[in-house]
Amino acid sequence: MGGKQISENVISRLPKYYRYLQELEVKKINRVSSKQISEALNLTASQVRQDLSNFGGFGQQGYGYDVDYLKACIREILGLNTFHNAIIIGGGRIGQALANYKGFASENVYVRAVFDINVSKVAKIDGVDVYDMAELDAYVSNHKVDVAIISVQKEEAKKVAEKVVALGVKAIWNFAPIDLNFGSRAVCENINMSESLMRLIYKAKS
Amino acid sequence: MGGKQISENVISRLPKYYRYLQELEVKKINRVSSKQISEALNLTASQVRQDLSNFGGFGQQGYGYDVDYLKACIREILGLNTFHNAIIIGGGRIGQALANYKGFASENVYVRAVFDINVSKVAKIDGVDVYDMAELDAYVSNHKVDVAIISVQKEEAKKVAEKVVALGVKAIWNFAPIDLNFGSRAVCENINMSESLMRLIYKAKS
Numbered sequence: 001m002g003g004k005q006i007s008e009n010v011i012s013r014l015p016k017y018y019r020y021l022q023e024l025e026v027k028k029i030n031r032v033s034s035k036q037i038s039e040a041l042n043l044t045a046s047q048v049r050q051d052l053s054n055f056g057g058f059g060q061q062g063y064g065y066d067v068d069y070l071k072a073c074i075r076e077i078l079g080l081n082t083f084h085n086a087i088i089i090g091g092g093r094i095g096q097a098l099a100n101y102k103g104f105a106s107e108n109v110y111v112r113a114v115f116d117i118n119v120s121k122v123a124k125i126d127g128v129d130v131y132d133m134a135e136l137d138a139y140v141s142n143h144k145v146d147v148a149i150i151s152v153q154k155e156e157a158k159k160v161a162e163k164v165v166a167l168g169v170k171a172i173w174n175f176a177p178i179d180l181n182f183g184s185r186a187v188c189e190n191i192n193m194s195e196s197l198m199r200l201i202y203k204a205k206s
Numbered sequence: 207m208g209g210k211q212i213s214e215n216v217i218s219r220l221p222k223y224y225r226y227l228q229e230l231e232v233k234k235i236n237r238v239s240s241k242q243i244s245e246a247l248n249l250t251a252s253q254v255r256q257d258l259s260n261f262g263g264f265g266q267q268g269y270g271y272d273v274d275y276l277k278a279c280i281r282e283i284l285g286l287n288t289f290h291n292a293i294i295i296g297g298g299r300i301g302q303a304l305a306n307y308k309g310f311a312s313e314n315v316y317v318r319a320v321f322d323i324n325v326s327k328v329a330k331i332d333g334v335d336v337y338d339m340a341e342l343d344a345y346v347s348n349h350k351v352d353v354a355i356i357s358v359q360k361e362e363a364k365k366v367a368e369k370v371v372a373l374g375v376k377a378i379w380n381f382a383p384i385d386l387n388f389g390s391r392a393v394c395e396n397i398n399m400s401e402s403l404m405r406l407i408y409k410a411k412s
Contacts, residue, residue: 011408015401019383042387078404079411093306097299103383107403147406171410173403177225177309181248187409189402195221196395197313197379198284200353202217203393204377205285 010051014074016041021071033064084109087145089160090152091116094175098149099125140167151175216257220280222247227277239270290315293351295366296358297322300381304355305331319345346373356380
């Protein structure tokens, strides 16, 4: 990569390519053309070729892409070959659903601990420790935490996220209904369900 | 609106305006300038003025926007003044978290029923009926269902969504890790957590 700047739009499509390639692999399909990819993902073939050329252009004219190789390249580019330790802050229903979700293993992300103000309300989960919120500082200071998942109330989200960023966590995955942004201190993805629902309602009435 | 076409980008920002105006209302702030809105939402002031002018331009030079009036307008535009009945298909942890979430009431969306292949595993929720998946067709045929929330396994998602769309449901809110698209038959919003996590991991390593 050599520090080459990839546009946000291309980045946002890489997981879609990756997921599609996973599906092809399951179906034991070895080669795929830009046309096939484009049709599956509702993109144009030239868009697909352009996106993938950002990473060196693995396609061969007339032969298409080797599925295994392209998938391995995108996996490497996305950073999915590295193990990531995650903690969940907020053990409510969304937090517990995330703690239980096994799908993150394919992204090499493992939830190690859940923090909540009311430990007794958080159901036990295999392989995941449950801690009182008061222990958050000490835990983050003493463990390698790559990703903090924020699933506390909106009012608490910014404060708690700022705290773990100050303690050195570099990636925040936020489920509270507020857009968090840490500039150059940490990266963040906001999953805003309420906004998505509002867009859906708007589109449904239009 | 008179059928005026609003761009996807503007639509995607409307919920952010709405949420910000809600916060101002809570703080009992009556007027707001495009500059203040732009700073709160990381947009430019001219972008804010342009977005809001799509809906008739409620701002007054030098006075800014009346918070209550602007919020009411956006609420109307978004369609949040209308009641919406929702059903959840898939009563796993994400489905149950959504069934329990009270926040949707502010968007006038009410979950009426949860469908699952294993009813006994779905916890009872006040005001929400739990049905066996086999009853889905009959339920949708006999009730007004505005939104179907899909939280089944990826392999089942497309089939079950196609079924309710065929039965007349016009809005699909999809949490399964697959992009659904129904063309002109129904609108859809996909919440793809796995893709969001991959983007986060990528950004964290860049």
